[in-house]
Amino acid sequence: MQTRELTVPGAWEITPRQFGDDRGTFLEWFKEPVLTGALGHGLDLAQANCSVSAAGVLRGVHYADVPPGQAKYVFCAAGAVLDVVVDLRAGSPTFGRWDSVLLDDVDRRAVYLSEGLGHAFLSLADGSTVVYLCSQGYAPGREHGVHPLDPELAIDWPSHGRDGTPLELTLSAKDEQAPSLAEALAAGALPQADVAARFVEDLRARGAAVAP
Structure with missing residues (x-):
């Protein structure tokens, strides 16, 4: 299993080894020691979610208040999605930057995003099944x-699905009504970079204190 930090600090791409034969494929899509080695702390698992989406469904950009935030480990079990991480931490040197990873049932990569980052994905095939581990439970x-089509973010969403069919984007009513990045920043609704950094450092310190 290989890890690579994305251009948004605090987000990683994880690529597993796959073992296949005439019966099918086996892989380990999550390994706590590997993730801990990359982050310097473990993932406190509080909830596991599963989302099934038709082609063209766009979910996000979602984020949670810090503290406690909500770190996520995201994996596509079937189909394909373009998974996007956005730096929403006000005061961050990379504020507003985004990066993306293709998650699918071929390479079977995963993405980890730490507290304070925004998350979104676009389904590129019918029945795309995304499962993700969360450090905190759902807390409305x-x-x-933040609106995923905000021109200031300028996320390069694909116009065609995995099979080449043009995509018609579908957003939830809540995501359609989400503010722009500038509006969320002006309202003081975004996580603060220094607060998020201290929170992650505390996780690392606690992890070091319990390490054998």
């Missing part, structure tokens, strides 16, 4: 969004 009062 602490969870927010």
Whole structure:
């Protein structure tokens, strides 16, 4: 299993080894020691989610207040999605930057994003099944969004699906009504970079304290 930090600090791409024969394929899509080695702390698992989407469904950009935030480990079990991580940490040197990873049932990569980052994905095939591990459970009062089509973010969403068919984007009513990045920043609704950094450092310190 290989890890690579994305251009958005605090986000990683994880590529597993796959073992296949005439019966099918086996892989380990999550290994705690590998993730801990990359992050310097483990993932406190509080909830596991599964999302199934038709082609063209666009979810996000979602984020949670820090603390406690919500770190996510995201994997596509079937189909394909373009997974996008956005730096929403006000005051960050990379504020507003985004990076993407193709998650699919071929290479079977995963993405980890730490507390304070925004997350979105676009389904590129019918029945795309995304499962993700979360460090905190669902808490509506602490969870927010930024519009995924905000021109300031300028996320390069694909116009065609995995099979080459043109995509018609479908957003939830909540995501359609999400503020722009500038509006969320002006409202003081975004995570603060220094607060998020201290939170992650505390996780690392706690992890070091319990290490054998």
